Amino acid sequence: EVQLVESGGGLVQPGGSLRLSCATSEFTFSNYEMTWVRQAPGKGLEWVSYISGGGDSMYYADSVKGRFTISRDNAKNSLFLQMNSLRAEDTGVYFCARAYTVTWGFDYWGQGTLVTVSS
Amino acid sequence: DIQMTQSPSSLSASVGDRVTITCRASQSISRYLNWYQHKPGKAPKLLIYAASDLQSGVPSRFSGGGSGTDFTLTISSLQPDDFAVYYCQHSYRTPPWTFGQGTKVDIK
Numbered sequence: 001e002v003q004l005v006e007s008g009g010g011l012v013q014p015g016g017s018l019r020l021s022c023a024t025s026e027f028t029f030s031n032y033e034m035t036w037v038r039q040a041p042g043k044g045l046e047w048v049s050y051i052s053g054g055g056d057s058m059y060y061a062d063s064v065k066g067r068f069t070i071s072r073d074n075a076k077n078s079l080f081l082q083m084n085s086l087r088a089e090d091t092g093v094y095f096c097a098r099a100y101t102v103t104w105g106f107d108y109w110g111q112g113t114l115v116t117v118s119s
Numbered sequence: 120d121i122q123m124t125q126s127p128s129s130l131s132a133s134v135g136d137r138v139t140i141t142c143r144a145s146q147s148i149s150r151y152l153n154w155y156q157h158k159p160g161k162a163p164k165l166l167i168y169a170a171s172d173l174q175s176g177v178p179s180r181f182s183g184g185g186s187g188t189d190f191t192l193t194i195s196s197l198q199p200d201d202f203a204v205y206y207c208q209h210s211y212r213t214p215p216w217t218f219g220q221g222t223k224v225d226i227k
Contacts, residue, residue, distance in 0.1 A: 044221040059214040105153035105168035
Protein backbone atom coordinates (compact mmCIF):
# COMPACT_ATOMS: atom_id res chain seq x y z
CA GLU A 1 0.00 0.00 0.00
CA VAL A 2 1.26 3.47 -0.89
CA GLN A 3 2.38 5.38 2.20
CA LEU A 4 3.48 8.94 2.84
CA VAL A 5 4.47 9.83 6.40
CA GLU A 6 5.37 13.37 7.40
CA SER A 7 7.60 14.26 10.36
CA GLY A 8 9.57 17.16 11.73
CA GLY A 9 6.79 19.44 12.87
CA GLY A 10 6.75 21.14 16.23
CA LEU A 11 6.77 24.40 18.13
CA VAL A 12 9.21 27.05 16.92
CA GLN A 13 9.65 30.74 17.69
CA PRO A 14 9.05 33.40 15.05
CA GLY A 15 12.16 33.74 12.91
CA GLY A 16 13.17 30.15 13.57
CA SER A 17 13.62 27.19 11.27
CA LEU A 18 12.23 23.70 10.83
CA ARG A 19 12.87 20.90 8.36
CA LEU A 20 9.93 18.71 7.45
CA SER A 21 10.39 15.23 6.01
CA CYS A 22 8.04 12.97 4.09
CA ALA A 23 9.01 9.31 3.99
CA THR A 24 7.37 7.32 1.22
CA SER A 25 7.02 3.66 0.36
CA GLU A 26 5.40 1.18 -2.00
CA PHE A 27 5.77 3.20 -5.18
CA THR A 28 8.59 4.28 -7.51
CA PHE A 29 9.27 7.64 -5.86
CA SER A 30 11.37 9.12 -8.67
CA ASN A 31 8.49 8.69 -11.13
CA TYR A 32 6.26 11.07 -9.18
CA GLU A 33 6.01 14.80 -8.78
CA MET A 34 5.69 15.82 -5.15
CA THR A 35 4.12 18.72 -3.37
CA TRP A 36 3.53 20.28 0.05
CA VAL A 37 0.11 21.62 1.00
CA ARG A 38 -0.76 23.25 4.32
CA GLN A 39 -3.87 24.01 6.33
CA ALA A 40 -3.90 26.82 8.87
CA PRO A 41 -6.13 26.30 11.92
CA GLY A 42 -9.78 26.62 10.89
CA LYS A 43 -8.85 27.42 7.30
CA GLY A 44 -8.78 25.64 3.97
CA LEU A 45 -6.02 23.95 2.00
CA GLU A 46 -3.19 26.07 0.61
CA TRP A 47 -0.70 24.81 -1.98
CA VAL A 48 2.86 25.58 -0.77
CA SER A 49 5.52 24.03 -3.00
CA TYR A 50 6.22 21.55 -5.83
CA ILE A 51 9.18 19.54 -7.06
CA SER A 52 9.52 17.48 -10.21
CA GLY A 53 10.40 13.80 -10.19
CA GLY A 54 14.04 14.42 -10.99
CA GLY A 55 14.27 17.33 -8.60
CA ASP A 56 15.26 19.81 -11.30
CA SER A 57 12.13 21.95 -11.22
CA MET A 58 10.69 23.62 -8.13
CA TYR A 59 7.88 26.09 -7.55
CA TYR A 60 6.70 28.00 -4.49
CA ALA A 61 3.68 29.95 -3.36
CA ASP A 62 4.40 33.66 -3.09
CA SER A 63 3.72 33.47 0.66
CA VAL A 64 6.79 31.23 1.22
CA LYS A 65 9.08 32.16 -1.68
CA GLY A 66 12.58 32.98 -0.48
CA ARG A 67 11.98 31.39 2.93
CA PHE A 68 11.11 27.75 2.14
CA THR A 69 13.14 25.26 0.08
CA ILE A 70 11.77 21.99 -1.25
CA SER A 71 14.08 19.08 -2.03
CA ARG A 72 14.00 15.32 -2.48
CA ASP A 73 16.29 12.32 -2.14
CA ASN A 74 15.20 9.74 -4.68
CA ALA A 75 17.65 7.17 -3.32
CA LYS A 76 15.92 7.40 0.07
CA ASN A 77 12.37 7.89 -1.27
CA SER A 78 12.05 11.05 0.78
CA LEU A 79 10.78 14.58 0.34
CA PHE A 80 11.83 17.58 2.42
CA LEU A 81 10.76 21.13 3.18
CA GLN A 82 13.30 23.45 4.78
CA MET A 83 11.41 26.30 6.40
CA ASN A 84 13.35 29.40 7.48
CA SER A 85 12.32 32.79 8.87
CA LEU A 86 9.10 31.28 10.13
CA ARG A 87 6.13 33.53 10.86
CA ALA A 88 2.99 33.07 12.93
CA GLU A 89 1.00 32.76 9.70
CA ASP A 90 3.02 29.65 8.77
CA THR A 91 1.28 27.78 11.60
CA GLY A 92 -0.72 24.81 10.42
CA VAL A 93 -0.73 21.19 9.39
CA TYR A 94 1.63 20.44 6.52
CA PHE A 95 0.76 17.61 4.14
CA CYS A 96 2.97 15.98 1.53
CA ALA A 97 1.26 14.57 -1.55
CA ARG A 98 2.26 12.87 -4.78
CA ALA A 99 1.11 13.24 -8.38
CA TYR A 100 2.03 11.16 -11.42
CA THR A 101 1.48 14.44 -13.15
CA VAL A 102 0.04 17.49 -11.43
CA THR A 103 -2.58 17.86 -14.14
CA TRP A 104 -4.24 14.66 -12.84
CA GLY A 105 -4.35 15.83 -9.25
CA PHE A 106 -2.59 14.72 -6.08
CA ASP A 107 -3.65 11.12 -5.64
CA TYR A 108 -2.05 10.13 -2.32
CA TRP A 109 -1.48 12.28 0.73
CA GLY A 110 0.12 11.87 4.12
CA GLN A 111 -1.71 12.51 7.39
CA GLY A 112 0.18 15.73 8.02
CA THR A 113 2.55 17.19 10.59
CA LEU A 114 1.70 20.18 12.78
CA VAL A 115 3.90 23.27 12.74
CA THR A 116 3.27 25.92 15.39
CA VAL A 117 5.09 29.24 15.18
CA SER A 118 4.69 31.09 18.44
CA SER A 119 6.72 32.83 21.10
CA ASP B 120 -2.94 33.94 -10.28
CA ILE B 121 -6.13 31.96 -10.87
CA GLN B 122 -8.71 32.27 -8.09
CA MET B 123 -11.11 29.44 -7.31
CA THR B 124 -14.48 30.19 -5.72
CA GLN B 125 -16.75 27.48 -4.35
CA SER B 126 -20.39 27.70 -3.44
CA PRO B 127 -21.98 27.20 -1.08
CA SER B 128 -19.45 27.49 1.76
CA SER B 129 -21.51 25.01 3.74
CA LEU B 130 -24.66 22.98 3.38
CA SER B 131 -26.80 20.70 5.48
CA ALA B 132 -28.24 17.60 3.89
CA SER B 133 -29.77 14.26 4.78
CA VAL B 134 -28.66 10.75 3.92
CA GLY B 135 -29.98 9.95 0.46
CA ASP B 136 -30.06 13.57 -0.73
CA ARG B 137 -28.57 14.65 -4.03
CA VAL B 138 -25.90 17.29 -3.36
CA THR B 139 -24.22 19.62 -5.84
CA ILE B 140 -21.22 21.87 -5.14
CA THR B 141 -20.05 24.44 -7.65
CA CYS B 142 -16.59 25.81 -8.33
CA ARG B 143 -15.78 28.80 -10.50
CA ALA B 144 -12.33 29.73 -11.82
CA SER B 145 -11.32 33.36 -12.39
CA GLN B 146 -10.21 32.47 -15.93
CA SER B 147 -10.62 29.51 -18.24
CA ILE B 148 -8.80 26.40 -17.05
CA SER B 149 -10.13 24.03 -19.71
CA ARG B 150 -10.77 20.81 -17.78
CA TYR B 151 -7.82 21.06 -15.38
CA LEU B 152 -9.96 20.80 -12.26
CA ASN B 153 -9.75 18.33 -9.39
CA TRP B 154 -12.00 17.63 -6.40
CA TYR B 155 -10.90 16.43 -2.96
CA GLN B 156 -12.67 15.22 0.16
CA HIS B 157 -11.15 16.07 3.54
CA LYS B 158 -12.15 14.86 6.98
CA PRO B 159 -10.69 16.27 10.22
CA GLY B 160 -7.40 14.62 11.18
CA LYS B 161 -7.26 12.62 7.97
CA ALA B 162 -5.38 12.83 4.69
CA PRO B 163 -7.28 14.59 1.90
CA LYS B 164 -8.63 12.20 -0.73
CA LEU B 165 -8.69 12.78 -4.49
CA LEU B 166 -12.21 12.13 -5.82
CA ILE B 167 -12.29 13.54 -9.35
CA TYR B 168 -9.51 14.67 -11.70
CA ALA B 169 -9.65 16.35 -15.10
CA ALA B 170 -13.10 17.72 -14.21
CA SER B 171 -15.00 14.45 -14.63
CA ASP B 172 -12.70 11.42 -14.31
CA LEU B 173 -13.44 9.31 -11.24
CA GLN B 174 -10.32 8.42 -9.24
CA SER B 175 -9.82 4.67 -8.79
CA GLY B 176 -11.69 3.31 -5.80
CA VAL B 177 -14.04 6.28 -5.44
CA PRO B 178 -17.75 5.33 -5.35
CA SER B 179 -19.74 6.03 -8.49
CA ARG B 180 -22.20 8.25 -6.57
CA PHE B 181 -19.56 10.98 -7.00
CA SER B 182 -19.43 12.72 -10.36
CA GLY B 183 -17.89 15.86 -11.77
CA GLY B 184 -18.70 18.10 -14.69
CA GLY B 185 -17.93 21.36 -16.38
CA SER B 186 -15.19 23.01 -18.37
CA GLY B 187 -13.75 26.46 -18.88
CA THR B 188 -14.62 28.39 -15.74
CA ASP B 189 -17.62 26.56 -14.22
CA PHE B 190 -17.52 23.15 -12.61
CA THR B 191 -19.68 20.94 -10.41
CA LEU B 192 -19.26 18.06 -7.99
CA THR B 193 -22.39 15.99 -7.47
CA ILE B 194 -23.08 13.31 -4.90
CA SER B 195 -26.09 11.42 -6.22
CA SER B 196 -27.21 9.89 -2.92
CA LEU B 197 -25.44 11.20 0.17
CA GLN B 198 -24.10 8.51 2.49
CA PRO B 199 -23.03 8.82 6.16
CA ASP B 200 -19.36 8.55 5.14
CA ASP B 201 -19.70 11.59 2.85
CA PHE B 202 -19.99 14.23 5.56
CA ALA B 203 -16.76 16.14 5.09
CA VAL B 204 -15.25 19.26 3.55
CA TYR B 205 -14.88 19.28 -0.24
CA TYR B 206 -12.30 21.32 -2.15
CA CYS B 207 -11.81 22.06 -5.79
CA GLN B 208 -8.30 22.78 -7.09
CA HIS B 209 -7.08 23.82 -10.51
CA SER B 210 -4.05 22.18 -12.12
CA TYR B 211 -3.81 24.44 -15.15
CA ARG B 212 -0.37 25.19 -16.60
CA THR B 213 1.89 26.83 -14.03
CA PRO B 214 1.45 27.24 -10.27
CA PRO B 215 0.10 28.36 -7.91
CA TRP B 216 -2.40 25.50 -8.17
CA THR B 217 -4.93 27.12 -5.89
CA PHE B 218 -7.73 25.45 -3.97
CA GLY B 219 -11.22 26.74 -3.49
CA GLN B 220 -12.15 27.82 0.03
CA GLY B 221 -13.95 24.55 0.72
CA THR B 222 -17.56 23.43 1.15
CA LYS B 223 -18.53 21.78 4.42
CA VAL B 224 -21.24 19.14 4.07
CA ASP B 225 -22.90 18.30 7.37
CA ILE B 226 -25.92 16.44 8.62
CA LYS B 227 -29.30 18.13 8.57
